[in-house]
Amino acid sequence: MTTAVLAHCSFCARPNTEVKTLVSGPGVFICDGCVSLCAAVIEGKPASIPRVAPWDQELTLDDVLSRLAPVASAGAQVQQNLTAWVRKARTLGGTWTRIGAALGMTRQSAWERFSGEE
Template identity: 70%
Template structure:
């Protein structure tokens, strides 16, 4: 029986079944391969390099369009993880007011976004 896909790397989208290690953070994951890539980028980066958002780089349209699908997939994964965490909070007795406070929204907004009608 094949291992179940539990999560995907938020950077390369590989599932946990295709990587050696997948490290989880609050709603995001990174695989060992992407960690190695990050280390090599950080090691080779000049210390005075400016920090700019990826979409602010001078990129051709084709590359920007290629990034839209992976960004949308990462967004979907984050939304699914958030819903799972809200579900866990509810299982543990968390109220909609507490969940709303944790998310910076009203209890009504939290219920409308994550309540039974959305499940």
């Protein structure tokens, strides 16, 4: 029996079928391999590394362009997850007013953004 692909790691894009563990967060996922890499980076990080947003680092145009597709892919995954959560809320009887309030938007905005997805 083949395991279904339910989600992908938001960092390396590997599906749940190719990793040991996939931990879910609010609309994002991280695999055991990426957690291990993060732990190694944190343990070996010198205290003098400045904290700068990735897009504010000194990068070449090619470096920046190579990061656009993975960032867009992660954004698309988050959007798909958000849509799935909104569908779940609707299935459980959530009104557009309550869904909009939970998302910090009006009922009308929530309906316009998500009603075509049902």
